[in-house]
Amino acid sequence: MKGFTLIELIIAVAVFMIIATMVTGSAFLATRIYEESEETMELIQNGRVVIDAASREIRQAERIVNSLPDSKEEGVDEIIFEDGHLEYIREEGTLQDGEGVEVVLPTSSSDQDEFYKDSFIKITSGPSNLQGEIRKIVDYDGDTRTAVIDFPLGEEDYFGLDYLIDTSHYYTHYYLEDGYVYRSVYAYYFSEDPKNYVPINATPPAGETMEEELLESRIVGEHFQEVSFWEEDGINIFVSLQLEDREMNLIKKVVGRNL
Numbered sequence: 001m002k003g004f005t006l007i008e009l010i011i012a013v014a015v016f017m018i019i020a021t022m023v024t025g026s027a028f029l030a031t032r033i034y035e036e037s038e039e040t041m042e043l044i045q046n047g048r049v050v051i052d053a054a055s056r057e058i059r060q061a062e063r064i065v066n067s068l069p070d071s072k073e074e075g076v077d078e079i080i081f082e083d084g085h086l087e088y089i090r091e092e093g094t095l096q097d098g099e100g101v102e103v104v105l106p107t108s109s110s111d112q113d114e115f116y117k118d119s120f121i122k123i124t125s126g127p128s129n130l131q132g133e134i135r136k137i138v139d140y141d142g143d144t145r146t147a148v149i150d151f152p153l154g155e156e157d158y159f160g161l162d163y164l165i166d167t168s169h170y171y172t173h174y175y176l177e178d179g180y181v182y183r184s185v186y187a188y189y190f191s192e193d194p195k196n197y198v199p200i201n202a203t204p205p206a207g208e209t210m211e212e213e214l215l216e217s218r219i220v221g222e223h224f225q226e227v228s229f230w231e232e233d234g235i236n237i238f239v240s241l242q243l244e245d246r247e248m249n250l251i252k253k254v255v256g257r258n259l
Helices: 008-060
Strands: 080-083 090-094 098-099 101-102 120-125 134-141 146-149 164-165 171-177 180-190 210-221 224-231 235-243 246-254
Touching: 008 080, 008 171, 008 180, 008 224, 008 246, 080 101, 098 134, 101 210, 120 146, 134 180, 171 224
Parallel strands: none
Antiparallel strands: 080 171, 090 164, 098 101, 101 146, 120 134, 120 164, 134 146, 171 180, 180 210, 224 235, 235 246
């Protein structure tokens, strides 16, 4: 049998190296395109979540609390507004049962499904480790008077705990800090009357102070380089995001129903 000559072997090795280089280069390019696509989608997702959530709440807001400039160049990185999407509820009572993420309200409570959804329940009396605890109601069954809260109050059952639900004045705060966009919700009360929420600009009686109560705080987006709010024919929102070497800018105008 006839073997390969040295020249044929050199040519075969050269062809193999060329093909291997092309395949490796294609695989590297495909990987890089995939990674860039993933980065782009993550930026889009974070940007849209923040803009859509803020837009929806601003559209329903009762009023904007902080002062907003009238141009993008002077935009501020936070917005504070009074919530306007909840019906007025003020209810005090005693829990009839519950454990984990379920609390059972008294029979005098509403029999309408989801009536208390998105409101906050505050424990006003009971064991010292539970007094003052606040949870968000994420669902409500009117037939059983059972409210589902965002996370448990404690390990023991909740029978006999006194509670307060007051939706009269909730204030929502979107702001940028260390690359994250936060959404926090606050309520305010006079120091001698913690069971009654008041407007943020109310004047306390003589000898009392205005107190701030944090109801909820969470991160709604990451990878943000800039967040800007300004008022020009509506409320404008601009966000700039960056992940590795990928950048993205998004902007939206919101016209409030009550503003």
